[in-house]
Amino acid sequence: MDGILQSLGVIFSFSGLAVLIIGALLGIVIGALPGLGPSIGLSLLIPFTYNLGPELSMLMMISLYTSAEYGGSISAILLSTPGTAAAAATAIDGYAMARKGKANEAISISLTASTVGGVFGGLALLLLAMPLASLALKFGPAGYFAVGVFGLTSVAALSGGSLVKGLVCAAFGLALATIGIDPIAGTPRFTFGLFELYEGVPFLAALIGLFAVSEALVMIENRVAAAPVIKDKVGHVFMSGALWKETWRSMLSGSVIGTLLGILPGVGGNIACWVARDYARARDPHPEEYGHGSANGIAAPEASNNATVGGALVPLLALGVPGSPTTAIMVGALIMHGLHPGPQLFTEAPSLVYAILFGTIIASLVQYAAGSLFLPLMARVMRLPDAVIAVGIMAFAVLGAFAIRNLMFDVYLMLGFGVVGYLMKKLRFPVAPIVLAMVLGYLVESNYRTALVSSQGDYMIFITDPVSLLFLVLSLVSLLTPLWRALQARRARRIDVDEAANGTVR
Amino acid sequence: MTINRRTFGTRMAGAALGLALALSSVALPAPAMAAGFPEKSVTLVVWAGAGGALDTYGRKLAELLEKESGWSVKVDNRPGGSGAVGVSQIMTQPADGYNILVFTGTLTFGIAQGLIPFELKDFRMLRAMQSEPSSLAVLSDSPFKSVDDFVKYMKENPSGLKVGGHAPGGFHQYMLYQLMKSGGFESGWIPHDASGKVTLALLGKHIDAAMMTPSTGLAQVKNGDIKLLGVSTDKRSEFLPDVPTFKEQGYDIEGAVWRGIAVKAGTPDDVVTSIQAAVDKVTASADWKKFQTEQFQDSPNWNEEEFTKRAESDLSSQLEFLKANGYAQ
Numbered sequence: 065m066d067g068i069l070q071s072l073g074v075i076f077s078f079s080g081l082a083v084l085i086i087g088a089l090l091g092i093v094i095g096a097l098p099g100l101g102p103s104i105g106l107s108l109l110i111p112f113t114y115n116l117g118p119e120l121s122m123l124m125m126i127s128l129y130t131s132a133e134y135g136g137s138i139s140a141i142l143l144s145t146p147g148t149a150a151a152a153a154t155a156i157d158g159y160a161m162a163r164k165g166k167a168n169e170a171i172s173i174s175l176t177a178s179t180v181g182g183v184f185g186g187l188a189l190l191l192l193a194m195p196l197a198s199l200a201l202k203f204g205p206a207g208y209f210a211v212g213v214f215g216l217t218s219v220a221a222l223s224g225g226s227l228v229k230g231l232v233c234a235a236f237g238l239a240l241a242t243i244g245i246d247p248i249a250g251t252p253r254f255t256f257g258l259f260e261l262y263e264g265v266p267f268l269a270a271l272i273g274l275f276a277v278s279e280a281l282v283m284i285e286n287r288v289a290a291a292p293v294i295k296d297k298v299g300h301v302f303m304s305g306a307l308w309k310e311t312w313r314s315m316l317s318g319s320v321i322g323t324l325l326g327i328l329p330g331v332g333g334n335i336a337c338w339v340a341r342d343y344a345r346a347r348d349p350h351p352e353e354y355g356h357g358s359a360n361g362i363a364a365p366e367a368s369n370n371a372t373v374g375g376a377l378v379p380l381l382a383l384g385v386p387g388s389p390t391t392a393i394m395v396g397a398l399i400m401h402g403l404h405p406g407p408q409l410f411t412e413a414p415s416l417v418y419a420i421l422f423g424t425i426i427a428s429l430v431q432y433a434a435g436s437l438f439l440p441l442m443a444r445v446m447r448l449p450d451a452v453i454a455v456g457i458m459a460f461a462v463l464g465a466f467a468i469r470n471l472m473f474d475v476y477l478m479l480g481f482g483v484v485g486y487l488m489k490k491l492r493f494p495v496a497p498i499v500l501a502m503v504l505g506y507l508v509e510s511n512y513r514t515a516l517v518s519s520q521g522d523y524m525i526f527i528t529d530p531v532s533l534l535f536l537v538l539s540l541v542s543l544l545t546p547l548w549r550a551l552q553a554r555r556a557r558r559i560d561v562d563e564a565a566n567g568t569v570r
Numbered sequence: 571m572t573i574n575r576r577t578f579g580t581r582m583a584g585a586a587l588g589l590a591l592a593l594s595s596v597a598l599p600a601p602a603m604a605a606g607f608p609e610k611s612v613t614l615v616v617w618a619g620a621g622g623a624l625d626t627y628g629r630k631l632a633e634l635l636e637k638e639s640g641w642s643v644k645v646d647n648r649p650g651g652s653g654a655v656g657v658s659q660i661m662t663q664p665a666d667g668y669n670i671l672v673f674t675g676t677l678t679f680g681i682a683q684g685l686i687p688f689e690l691k692d693f694r695m696l697r698a699m700q701s702e703p704s705s706l707a708v709l710s711d712s713p714f715k716s717v718d719d720f721v722k723y724m725k726e727n728p729s730g731l732k733v734g735g736h737a738p739g740g741f742h743q744y745m746l747y748q749l750m751k752s753g754g755f756e757s758g759w760i761p762h763d764a765s766g767k768v769t770l771a772l773l774g775k776h777i778d779a780a781m782m783t784p785s786t787g788l789a790q791v792k793n794g795d796i797k798l799l800g801v802s803t804d805k806r807s808e809f810l811p812d813v814p815t816f817k818e819q820g821y822d823i824e825g826a827v828w829r830g831i832a833v834k835a836g837t838p839d840d841v842v843t844s845i846q847a848a849v850d851k852v853t854a855s856a857d858w859k860k861f862q863t864e865q866f867q868d869s870p871n872w873n874e875e876e877f878t879k880r881a882e883s884d885l886s887s888q889l890e891f892l893k894a895n896g897y898a899q
Contacts, residue, residue, distance in 0.1 A: 406789025
């Protein structure tokens with residue numbers, strides 16, 4: 065009880081609120097810049113938190129982490145350039161909506177959904193940290209493999225018009241994911257002797273090239289076209305009641321998916337955003353709107369990537385094991401303060417634990433306030449002529465690719481992906497399945513092989529492992545549902561035709 | 571030209587970020603110094619990304635070199651290529667001591683596997699400043715009470731347990747290989763791509779035993795969920811006084827992952843002497859000792875001669891291990 069009161073005292077002190085606000089503003093900017101994400105943001109912040117004391121420094125880090133997960137959507141929506149890997153799914157519908165002149169609406173959906181997701185993840189962390197931690201232990205390699213397969217079944221949903229083209233792109237992405245040091249044998253594969261490729265094709269370079277540079281090239285090509293007309297009045301922050309009614313379901317499902325996936329080590333916002341989008345789409349009465357500026361196509365992934373923050377803190381607090389690179393940095397910061405994360409923190413430093421628990425929720429609210437300050441400014445970006453936007457995208461793309469590892473190699477690679485993405489757009493191939501397959505390819509492959517190593521080659525492990533069985537069944541359902549629907553639609557049509565032929569009236 | 575472009579890029583990043591990057595990486599004005607090394611700001615090239623254990627060490631070293639020795643230091647993270655990116659970075663710079671590599675014991679694995687296209691003689695290994703052992707870990711409800719129990723079971727049931735740890739063909743698997751040779755048993759290896767996942771795999775019973783750095787599962791070791799059967803230090807670790815070493819239990823195994831600094835071969839002796847003197851001031855400081863204790867790090871403090879000898883012997887025995895397990899030709 066003392067711990068709770070103490071922690072609230074810290075959070076609502078002047079310095080507590082100050083670090084939360086500074087963290088949120090920094091996070092939004094860092095998230096919005098492509099290439100810079102929450103983990104780089106935190107590592108830059110660490111040296112400045114030495115003198116703050118553990119509670120304040122944790123508050124600042126959580127605030128930056130949360131807001132960076134949101135900030136990635138800003139450039140995704142405005143420039144089709146996901147600022148973070150977790151905003152990749154948002155770019156599809158967010159950018160489509162912005163091009164329709166509804167940038168302001170898209171940003172307010174993403175801000176609201178991010179806040180809802182963040183608060184949901186924070187509440188789950190506060191109320192259920194201990195029981196949820198056991199979830200992280202249930203997943204063995206077979207389980208992770210099955211989760212990855214489940215994620216891959218959403219390729220169909222990302223394919224736009226042609227499933228065949230979508231599958232071609234997914235196969236290309238899976239092939240790219242095999243580049244790098246073999247996760248089991250430890251030897252380099254398909255690296256062409258380039259040590260820059262040992263860790264695999266840098267995902268952000270592919271992401272920025274495929275999404276952003278390709279779009280900039282298309283813009284430059286079409287520069288004769290007039291600047292987009294802004295139909296929307298710029299500057300309002302609040303979502304209309306109608307939008308709430310339209311999106312609350314996908315916000316909720318996105319929040320649950322994000323929280324649960326965030327708990328799993330190695331699975332963060334970058335995977336949760338796709339799963340949440342696919343789930344929302346499968347449940348949506350208007351799945352055909354996805355890809356053309358669906359509000360739910362923004363709300364679901366944005367709620368999910370912010371909900372992963374609360375989820376990722378679960379294993380950190382309950383087990384003392386960081387589940388993501390970002391939380392690993394937070395462990396480093398705690399150690400700097402002479403503290404070691406884990407269940408013993410609840411007795412050793414209860415006020416710190418409660419500061420983290422309440423801070424996660426309050427950071428989301430602060431993010432909402434900070435984000436609404438930016439919003440009118442951001443939406444104005446869309447009023448700029450395409451030529452200016454295209455140049456801006458290219459500048460940020462180069463900057464972001466370089467920031468990954470300070471290597472010019474990544475910049476060249478990113479530009480190469482940009483050309484590939486441009487050609488794909490010309491030929492009407494969807495780029496999203498490549499990105500999805502790259503994210504999931506490593507997860508699927510490494511866990512498939514680890515599972516077989518540990519079962520000594522027995523394939524039954526994928527069926528006897530309950531988590532694996534569950535997700536493989538879900539994958540089947542996900543694959544068969546569209547087929548089933550198509551069959552039914554055809555049957556219904558046939559009945560209509562028959563009825564028409566027989567001249568019967570309904 | 572390349573250098574110019576890099577500097578330009580760094581500036582762009584700094585400008586875009588505004589504050590953090592600029593403040594942490596741009597040199598502060600150096601205090602008045604005696605003539606000699608360093609006359610300008612020194613770069614610590616960390617071959618891992620920001621935020622990890624190596625980066626934490628590199629940044630503490632930078633901070634204390636500034637505080638204790640009056641240097642101006644900037645930290646340059648060069649992750650990638652199993653360390654090859656960071657190594658190449660110092661190898662393309664002049665051998666003047668202004669680019670110091672901050673690296674780990676995986677250097678010898680990288681060289682042995684052909685991942686890092688350099689040899690030990692391309693470096694002057696100046697100082698090993700941190701080290702952490704490996705340990706054989708099981709869950710507390712495991713029937714094994716000692717390394718002997720484990721070895722006996724594995725002899726009777728070859729590959730009968732799922733044993734795993736961080737990375738394929740890395741330090742922890744190498745220590746298991748030593749134990750296999752010393753105890754005369756066979757075991758498979760289930761690699762994990764992050765050390766945190768090893769702890770979770772053990773707690774979730776996806777593996778039966780792990781070779782891992784004790785600090786990885788510290789919370790569980792302390793509360794008794796995870797039991798350490800043996801640790802690969804020479805004498806009992808001051809952080810784990812209750813855990814017996816492998817040596818005590820009759821298995822002649824000793825090894826540690828070290829973290830340290832090196833410069834390019836050909837760096838003049840007087841420069842190296844200045845660096846050594848500056849590092850001596852760091853290791854003697856109370857701040858450094860406090861940091862080492864908080865991080866659960868042993869302080870080998872090997873000097874150049876000992877460090878080099880150690881790396882050479884590591885390299886030859888690891889090469890044998892890697893060949894035996896098909897990780898190298």
